[in-house]
Amino acid sequence: MSEIKMERIDDNRWLLPQIGGMKVPGIIYANEKIRQLLKGDESTRQVANVAHLPGIVNYSLAMPDVHWGYGFPIGGVAAFDLEGGIVSPGGVGYDINCGCRLLATNLTLADIGDRLSNLTTALYQQIPSGVGSTGAVKLSSKDQKKVLEDGAQWAVKAGFGTPQDLETTEDGGAMEGADPEKVSARAMERGKQQLGTLGSGNHFLEIEIVSEIFDENTARVFGLRKGQINIMIHSGSRGLGYQICDDYLALMVKHAQKTGIDLPDRQLACSYLDSQRGRNYLAAMVCGANYAWANRQLLMHQTQSVFEKYLHLSPRELGMRLVYDVCHNIAKIETFHIQGKVKKLCVHRKGATRAFPAGHDAVPAQYRSVGQPVLVPGDMGSGSYVLVGQQKAMQETFGSACHGAGRVMSRTQATKVSQGRSISRELADQGVLVMASSQGTLREEIPEAYKNLNDVVQVMHESGIATKVAKLKSLACIKG
Amino acid sequence: MKKYKLLDHTADIRVEVWGKTRKELFSNAVAAMFDVMVDFPNEEKTKPLEEKTVKITGNDLEDTLINFLREALYIFNGKVWLIKSCEPLELTSRSVVARLQGEPYNRQKNPLKTEIKAVTYHGLIINKSEKCWQVKVVFDV
Numbered sequence: 001m002s003e004i005k006m007e008r009i010d011d012n013r014w015l016l017p018q019i020g021g022m023k024v025p026g027i028i029y030a031n032e033k034i035r036q037l038l039k040g041d042e043s044t045r046q047v048a049n050v051a052h053l054p055g056i057v058n059y060s061l062a063m064p065d066v067h068w069g070y071g072f073p074i075g076g077v078a079a080f081d082l083e084g085g086i087v088s089p090g091g092v093g094y095d096i097n098c099g100c101r102l103l104a105t106n107l108t109l110a111d112i113g114d115r116l117s118n119l120t121t122a123l124y125q126q127i128p129s130g131v132g133s134t135g136a137v138k139l140s141s142k143d144q145k146k147v148l149e150d151g152a153q154w155a156v157k158a159g160f161g162t163p164q165d166l167e168t169t170e171d172g173g174a175m176e177g178a179d180p181e182k183v184s185a186r187a188m189e190r191g192k193q194q195l196g197t198l199g200s201g202n203h204f205l206e207i208e209i210v211s212e213i214f215d216e217n218t219a220r221v222f223g224l225r226k227g228q229i230n231i232m233i234h235s236g237s238r239g240l241g242y243q244i245c246d247d248y249l250a251l252m253v254k255h256a257q258k259t260g261i262d263l264p265d266r267q268l269a270c271s272y273l274d275s276q277r278g279r280n281y282l283a284a285m286v287c288g289a290n291y292a293w294a295n296r297q298l299l300m301h302q303t304q305s306v307f308e309k310y311l312h313l314s315p316r317e318l319g320m321r322l323v324y325d326v327c328h329n330i331a332k333i334e335t336f337h338i339q340g341k342v343k344k345l346c347v348h349r350k351g352a353t354r355a356f357p358a359g360h361d362a363v364p365a366q367y368r369s370v371g372q373p374v375l376v377p378g379d380m381g382s383g384s385y386v387l388v389g390q391q392k393a394m395q396e397t398f399g400s401a402c403h404g405a406g407r408v409m410s411r412t413q414a415t416k417v418s419q420g421r422s423i424s425r426e427l428a429d430q431g432v433l434v435m436a437s438s439q440g441t442l443r444e445e446i447p448e449a450y451k452n453l454n455d456v457v458q459v460m461h462e463s464g465i466a467t468k469v470a471k472l473k474s475l476a477c478i479k480g
Numbered sequence: 481m482k483k484y485k486l487l488d489h490t491a492d493i494r495v496e497v498w499g500k501t502r503k504e505l506f507s508n509a510v511a512a513m514f515d516v517m518v519d520f521p522n523e524e525k526t527k528p529l530e531e532k533t534v535k536i537t538g539n540d541l542e543d544t545l546i547n548f549l550r551e552a553l554y555i556f557n558g559k560v561w562l563i564k565s566c567e568p569l570e571l572t573s574r575s576v577v578a579r580l581q582g583e584p585y586n587r588q589k590n591p592l593k594t595e596i597k598a599v600t601y602h603g604l605i606i607n608k609s610e611k612c613w614q615v616k617v618v619f620d621v
Binding site: 041042043067068069070071074090093094095130131132186189190199200201239242243245246249250253254256257265266267269407408409410411412413438440480 | 486487488489490491492493517539542543547550554557558587592593594595597598599600601602603604618620621
């Protein structure tokens with residue numbers, strides 16, 4: 001297939017002109033360096049493919065961490081009109097509400113001292129991770145339904161956290177519209193064993209230190225200060241979410257011909273938002289999202305217990321607090337101004353973070369004066385950024401920003417180039433302690449396999465979508 | 481003939497699978513998926529394997545293959561049962577009946593390598609040349 005031509009809009013944006021069956025043009029957020037990496041990558045074609053879907057509004061968008069996914073690109077954002085528009089399980093992804101949670105503490109490096117290794121080992125032993133891991137919490141069918149309906153709120157009621165945690169969780173840790181009846185028996189079965197597990201692949205838990213503050217005022221509002229020890233958790237809805245996505249994808253593919261929607265790739269299978277099947281998927285997707293929030297709430301609770309126990313601290317001394325929890329694989333009904341009209345749209349964020357500005361109702365009250373925290377974890381060992389959403393995101397990206405560094409190298413390639421190297425030793429030399437249940441995962445996740453996080457974040461910052469607040473450096477990382 | 485090889489894909493795992501017949505293509509695709517997920521060390525046969533028969537349908541040959549792989553993945557993830565051999569008995573473009581041999585999954589015996597979240601339709605086309613059938617499948621990992 002021929003390469004798709006991109007036209008430069010400005011230093012940080014490229015246009016994919018509307019051609020063929022595209023209903024709107026595409027826009028990719030990238031600087032020259034990132035654009036070079038996209039050459040020969042399938043992700044640009046995927047941005048164009050998404051533009052074929054009915055009811056798409058303005059543009060098919062890609063954030064600077066864009067890379068080749070299946071169906072939708074990873075780093076893709078697309079909004080669909082409630083009238084005539086569609087919802088696509090592939091546009092959300094298998095890991096429904098895969099997301100990040102940042103925990104702040106009262107600690108500095110001196111408080112941990114020489115106990116970092118012991119602390120990391122304890123976290124690694126106490127928090128189930130890796131392929132096929134099962135959690136400490138075994139759910140009855142009745143409890144599982146409550147998890148799907150109430151998400152992190154269920155977890156807090158069950159004693160795993162405090163009501164304050166919910167205030168700084170996107171959607172208060174429970175999206176509205178869940179209907180467990182729309183979730184298959186297969187998905188329920190897979191979900192029973194996995195609550196409170198990190199998972200495998202790119203999921204992780206990192207101990208990090210705030211190394212740089214870019215925006216003093218916003219950092220203060222978020223409760224971040226230089227030298228502070230924080231924890232970043234990256235996980236999602238586990239097997240339950242994968243099964244929900246797969247079930248509805250199969251169903252939508254089966255009925256694809258009847259809907260008359262022309263699909264450039266079967267993985268883009270979708271249903272009209274105004275159809276029973278579309279509504280059923282959304283109700284099931286919300287269940288998956290709520291399960292993920294309960295999962296991250298439990299992971300936070302386990303983390304807190306380990307810190308208290310191994311550092312011999314009281315909860316007050318540790319002062320662990322949820323800065324924010326964002327989801328980056330989701331479809332949401334949100335309100336935007338489109339050509340002077342107020343419109344409700346179904347925004348798909350597949351590997352993209354919501355980035356709402358100051359003053360928006362959905363931003364927690366305590367952050368509303370500055371905007372929503374945008375959590376951007378990098379690849380293993382390269383730390384993370386905290387950004388803050390800006391008004392421009394509402395005008396240009398349906399209130400969305402990047403979600404990570406974005407892969408540039410395939411897993412097979414990464415495994416090949418890292419043959420014979422000790423990845424944990426290399427990271428240890430850079431001051432990052434890594435524990436993983438699989439050496440294979442470590443090799444697949446080597447730093448060179450990802451784009452440079454600084455470049456990705458800089459594009460968001462310079463385009464005014466989400467601006468830099470703080471940078472965090474990795475100290476220790478637990479991988480699945 | 482080689483059964484399959486791993487291809488490059490930025491975020492996920494992509495395999496190219498071959499088979500002399502359509503039945504062999506289906507059976508090799510299942511083998512490829514399990515090879516990605518689980519280690520199969522040389523093991524002594526201790527007891528005979530259990531057997532299951534499954535019937536899967538689809539809109540066309542590609543869809544039937546994906547639904548078949550989906551079922552195999554679910555048997556592993558949901559039923560915790562490891563498929564060690566798979567023989568399609570009847571196969572049309574809209575349905576497959578297959579005999580599966582395997583056993584309850586034992587992590588010690590067959591360590592896990594990679595978690596496959598799902599089988600995707602992305603870029604899926606089954607081709608037939610003079611010599612064989614061929615397909616490329618992307619697994620979300």
